[in-house]
Amino acid sequence: MTPTAFAAALALNLAAAVAGLVLPRGARRAAVGTLTAAGGAAAAAAGTAAMLGGEWSARLPGLLPLAGARLALDPLGGLFLAVTGAVAVCAAVYGIGYTRHGDLGGRVPQAMLPVFVAAMALVPAAASASTFLAAWELMALASLLLVVAEHRSRDEVRAAGLWYAVMTHLGLVVILAGLAGFAAAAHGESFERLRAAADGLPPAGRAAVFLAVLAGFASKAGIAPLHVWLPRAHPEAPSHVSALMSAAMVNLGVYGIVRVGFDLLGGGPAWWWLIVLAAGGLSALYGILQAAVAADLKRLLAYSTCENMGLVLLGVGASGLFAASGARTLSALALTAALLHVVNHAGFKTLLFLAAGSVLHATGTRDLDALGGLRTRMPATTALFGVGALMASALPLGNGFVSEWLLLQSLVHALPSGGTVTAVTMPLAVAAVALSAGLAIATFVKAFGVGFLARARGAAAERAREAPAPMLAAMAAAAGACVVLALSPGLVLPAIARPVAVAVPGPDAVSGPVTLRLAGLSGTVSPLLIAVFLLVAAVGLLALLRAAATRRAARRPARLWDCGAGPMTARMEYTATSFAEPLQRVFDDVLAPETDLDVTPLKESAYLVDSVTYRTRIGDRVEHRLYRPVLAAAARTGEAARGLANGSVHRYVGYGFYAVTGLLIALAVVR
Amino acid sequence: MTGILGAALQVVLVAAGAPLLVGLMRQVRARAEGRAGAGVLQPWRDLRKLLRKEPITPHGTGPLFRMAPLVLAGSTLVAAAVIPLVTTRSPLDGAADLFAVTALLALGTVALALAALDTGTAFGGMGASREMVVLALVEPTILLSTFALSVRAGSTNLGAIVTATLDDPQRAVFPASLLALVALVVVVIAEAGRMPVDNPSTHLELTMVHEAMVLEYAGPDLALVEWASAMRLTVLLGLLANLFVPWGITGDSLALLPAGIAAVAAKVAAAGAALAAAEVFMAKLRMFRVPELLAGSFVLALFAVASSFFLVAP
Numbered sequence: 001m002t003p004t005a006f007a008a009a010l011a012l013n014l015a016a017a018v019a020g021l022v023l024p025r026g027a028r029r030a031a032v033g034t035l036t037a038a039g040g041a042a043a044a045a046a047g048t049a050a051m052l053g054g055e056w057s058a059r060l061p062g063l064l065p066l067a068g069a070r071l072a073l074d075p076l077g078g079l080f081l082a083v084t085g086a087v088a089v090c091a092a093v094y095g096i097g098y099t100r101h102g103d104l105g106g107r108v109p110q111a112m113l114p115v116f117v118a119a120m121a122l123v124p125a126a127a128s129a130s131t132f133l134a135a136w137e138l139m140a141l142a143s144l145l146l147v148v149a150e151h152r153s154r155d156e157v158r159a160a161g162l163w164y165a166v167m168t169h170l171g172l173v174v175i176l177a178g179l180a181g182f183a184a185a186a187h188g189e190s191f192e193r194l195r196a197a198a199d200g201l202p203p204a205g206r207a208a209v210f211l212a213v214l215a216g217f218a219s220k221a222g223i224a225p226l227h228v229w230l231p232r233a234h235p236e237a238p239s240h241v242s243a244l245m246s247a248a249m250v251n252l253g254v255y256g257i258v259r260v261g262f263d264l265l266g267g268g269p270a271w272w273w274l275i276v277l278a279a280g281g282l283s284a285l286y287g288i289l290q291a292a293v294a295a296d297l298k299r300l301l302a303y304s305t306c307e308n309m310g311l312v313l314l315g316v317g318a319s320g321l322f323a324a325s326g327a328r329t330l331s332a333l334a335l336t337a338a339l340l341h342v343v344n345h346a347g348f349k350t351l352l353f354l355a356a357g358s359v360l361h362a363t364g365t366r367d368l369d370a371l372g373g374l375r376t377r378m379p380a381t382t383a384l385f386g387v388g389a390l391m392a393s394a395l396p397l398g399n400g401f402v403s404e405w406l407l408l409q410s411l412v413h414a415l416p417s418g419g420t421v422t423a424v425t426m427p428l429a430v431a432a433v434a435l436s437a438g439l440a441i442a443t444f445v446k447a448f449g450v451g452f453l454a455r456a457r458g459a460a461a462e463r464a465r466e467a468p469a470p471m472l473a474a475m476a477a478a479a480g481a482c483v484v485l486a487l488s489p490g491l492v493l494p495a496i497a498r499p500v501a502v503a504v505p506g507p508d509a510v511s512g513p514v515t516l517r518l519a520g521l522s523g524t525v526s527p528l529l530i531a532v533f534l535l536v537a538a539v540g541l542l543a544l545l546r547a548a549a550t551r552r553a554a555r556r557p558a559r560l561w562d563c564g565a566g567p568m569t570a571r572m573e574y575t576a577t578s579f580a581e582p583l584q585r586v587f588d589d590v591l592a593p594e595t596d597l598d599v600t601p602l603k604e605s606a607y608l609v610d611s612v613t614y615r616t617r618i619g620d621r622v623e624h625r626l627y628r629p630v631l632a633a634a635a636r637t638g639e640a641a642r643g644l645a646n647g648s649v650h651r652y653v654g655y656g657f658y659a660v661t662g663l664l665i666a667l668a669v670v671r
Numbered sequence: 672m673t674g675i676l677g678a679a680l681q682v683v684l685v686a687a688g689a690p691l692l693v694g695l696m697r698q699v700r701a702r703a704e705g706r707a708g709a710g711v712l713q714p715w716r717d718l719r720k721l722l723r724k725e726p727i728t729p730h731g732t733g734p735l736f737r738m739a740p741l742v743l744a745g746s747t748l749v750a751a752a753v754i755p756l757v758t759t760r761s762p763l764d765g766a767a768d769l770f771a772v773t774a775l776l777a778l779g780t781v782a783l784a785l786a787a788l789d790t791g792t793a794f795g796g797m798g799a800s801r802e803m804v805v806l807a808l809v810e811p812t813i814l815l816s817t818f819a820l821s822v823r824a825g826s827t828n829l830g831a832i833v834t835a836t837l838d839d840p841q842r843a844v845f846p847a848s849l850l851a852l853v854a855l856v857v858v859v860i861a862e863a864g865r866m867p868v869d870n871p872s873t874h875l876e877l878t879m880v881h882e883a884m885v886l887e888y889a890g891p892d893l894a895l896v897e898w899a900s901a902m903r904l905t906v907l908l909g910l911l912a913n914l915f916v917p918w919g920i921t922g923d924s925l926a927l928l929p930a931g932i933a934a935v936a937a938k939v940a941a942a943g944a945a946l947a948a949a950e951v952f953m954a955k956l957r958m959f960r961v962p963e964l965l966a967g968s969f970v971l972a973l974f975a976v977a978s979s980f981f982l983v984a985p
Binding site: 373 | 768777804
């Protein structure tokens with residue numbers, strides 16, 4: 001079943017790409033969307049089959065030059081393939097409605113979407129270093145072309161595309177270096193060969209390989225401080241592409257770390273995983289803090305991806321740490337939590353990005369400060385975004401709650417068994433998870449409450465119209481998946497146990513259909529029961545209230561309290577910026593907001609003010625402090641080097657002469 | 672059997688007793704300030720009065736505004752059924768541990784904050800914004816204190832933590848427990864909206880947090896909100912009391928249930944009276960001093976975890 005479905009997925013996506021290139025504009029959208037969705041469904045089926053035991057491998061010697069291509073699907077790759085396929089189904093169906101206008105219906109964006117999906121399906125199925133890198137690069141190129149799809153209409157798209165191109169290729173370079181070094185040491189490049197040779201490598205070599213691939217994969221997963229492309233590319237990309245990138249592509253960074261770290265290198269010393277854990281924790285905090293103060297809806301969601309991938313990496317790091325200290329059960333539990341969070345995050349982030357796309361489609365703006373009041377104009381989108389926000393904020397009845405609960409359980413139970421290292425890191429990790437959970441709640445209350453409730457703050461929001469049917473259907477499918485994941489995680493946990501067993505062999509860490517029980521540890525939770533009790537309590541209270549309230553009159557509308565000053569205008573509402581202001585003040589030292597106050601006095605008197613302009617901007621501090629200086633230094637070096645090339649051929653020949661002579665002398669000294 | 676009966680009793684006890692606790696706290700405060708006070712039953716009389724009023728829908732509010740009080744009160748009732756107040760044998764104990772109870776209470780807060788934003792007034796936005804800041808900063812302390820307590824018990828399950836303290840009374844005075852107690856007291860004060868984080872009886876814009884959020888509610892809706900916030904305070908104080916002073920709680924015995932009821936009522940009343948007495952001598956903190964207080968409690972919780980490992984590790 002697995003190879004047939006996988007081949008069908010690739011074939012359908014290829015057909016969709018061809019359809020996107022050759023069909024006329026009228027028929028293109030529907031054909032591409034339908035074929036890509038079918039390809040996504042086939043990929044999801046192949047992934048699920050691989051997770052449930054249908055492992056498969058193939059060697060295609062003629063496909064790539066020199067080494068040929070090797071493909072294989074095991075449960076670990078299957079999980080990521082299934083997630084990618086499911087996200088692709090939603091994004092493709094959504095795209096049918098979303099790409100109706102503008103540049104998005106063009107040949108290149110339409111043809112690149114299925115190519116992107118196919119490349120993302122190939123990455124977890126690759127079974128040799130060269131196949132993996134080829135699929136990885138194809139994925140990067142296809143996504144880059146999709147990110148810049150709207151470069152004609154907005155200038156920011158170009159900058160975003162440039163950042164994305166540079167970061168993704170730097171990432172490719174380090175992954176390439178790591179895997180090439182690994183393959184050279186292992187005398188072979190198939191994953192089987194690498195796995196077998198890993199134990200024979202010297203510790204320094206293993207560490208170098210791990211650190212190189214970690215940097216590359218962490219950059220793809222959007223882990224701070226390598227995340228800078230993410231808050232630029234996600235907002236500027238078309239929304240269904242943002243959903244694909246944020247819910248499916250970044251996961252593959254996690255896949256790479258788990259595959260290389262656990263599977264190929266066979267785990268490692270505790271310090272590797274401490275680095276992963278620390279990077280995850282810092283990224284979770286930094287991401288959610290930036291999301292909490294962001295006023296651009298899609299930028300907020302992009303930073304939330306940084307946060308969630310940080311939490312996943314925290315789980316992966318904890319898992320590696322426990323495995324290094326011999327605590328197998330805990331290790332499996334932490335990895336289960338991380339992989340479940342990958343699945344959950346894919347669900348709610350698809351939903352949120354698609355809903356944000358509907359808002360953008362209807363109003364033409366992503367600025368929360370100009371939105372509001374969409375509840376009455378776009379009721380379905382509002383309800384769906386509300387579901388997504390609940391799922392993302394780690395509250396009960398949401399799916400994020402289940403995986404964060406599992407993650408916290410694995411961290412809390414670590415203490416008695418570990419050494420001093422765990423005793424110091426685990427409380428900090430718990431604190432990082434807790435603070436990011438609290439800030440996530442504030443973030444999504446802001447996004448939903450300010451963006452969708454209350455009254456419209458701008459003309460664009462007043463004219464909003466509900467999204468067309470394909471878009472609503474795609475969002476509803478994502479929301480349905482989230483609800484199932486939230487209420488009965490017991491359905492998917494057995495399937496996640498198999499990928500976990502690939503990395504950390506051992507018994508299942510979590511069991512139970514309704515109440516989740518941890519193997520060997522004490523701790524239970526039952527999301528379904530909580531939901532049922534909550535429903536019973538709310539209905540009971542409603543009945544009680546109906547019975548107790550003596551006046552049964554219909555609800556009478558009344559004026560809002562306006563301090564007696566006349567009707568309230570939309571300008572008096574709290575905006576996203578004002579909502580986040582207290583948080584911004586509390587975390588002033590971390591965020592370093594820039595404020596400008598320009599006071600223009602009247603000519604006649606310095607004490608009479610003509611106009612006051614107040615501007616505040618919260619940039620990405622990592623970008624300012626870490627990347628800008630490097631970019632500036634590179635630019636300065638380039639300027640300075642210009643003097644070297646004055647156009648004289650004699651001089652260039654001279655450079656060649658001195659270079660060769662220098663090299664010869666150096667060789668003579670070294671040899 | 673004990674469990675089901677106990678859980679039902681807990682819900683009834685919290686539902687009926689919460690307004691009395693608020694009445695008691697107001698009475699203590701009134702006496703300390705040299706006033707006669709309105710009596711312990713006054714909150715119940717207020718609720719009855721509100722229930723008789725006409726239901727009102729402010730202009731421009733949606734379904735979320737009307738559902739929020741139900742979610743707030745409902746989540747608190749579920750928490751009351753789950754946590755060990757009268758008995759450690761609640762049949763629902765397995766459904767939610769300390770993490771889940773915290774998150775459940777947060778769900779109610781979030782519903783109310785969204786309702787406040789839904790009104791589109793500056794007050795509503797202000798209250799919601801401030802409440803979310805407090806919530807976000809309280810979360811790490813709660814989870815770290817939980818961590819400190821569960822390390823000793825080997826479980827985050829509330830019944831297990833309480834039973835572990837009952838089995839080994841010395842636990843109650845371990846440094847970890849004491850530090851966690853102080854941290855959790857600060858957290859409970861912040862979560863319940865008491866002084867010095869929030870003033871429950873204020874009507875001054877500058878100092879409002881919770882009150883600003885519920886400004887648009889009237890009639891039966893307001894009754895539900897008021898009742899729910901009284902219940903939250905009761906649940907939090909009851910949880911605090913039983914985590915650190917669990918004696919008197921019923922285990923398996925059916926006959927001891929009345930004793931369990933009396934014990935938890937006495938403990939919560941004592942805690943409430945102490946809190947009210949302390950509030951008399953306190954002024955509300957400035958909004959931007961509150962994070963400092965919460966950061967202090969966070970550090971205490973961190974010390975609690977550290978000491979639970981380093982001081983008593985085998």
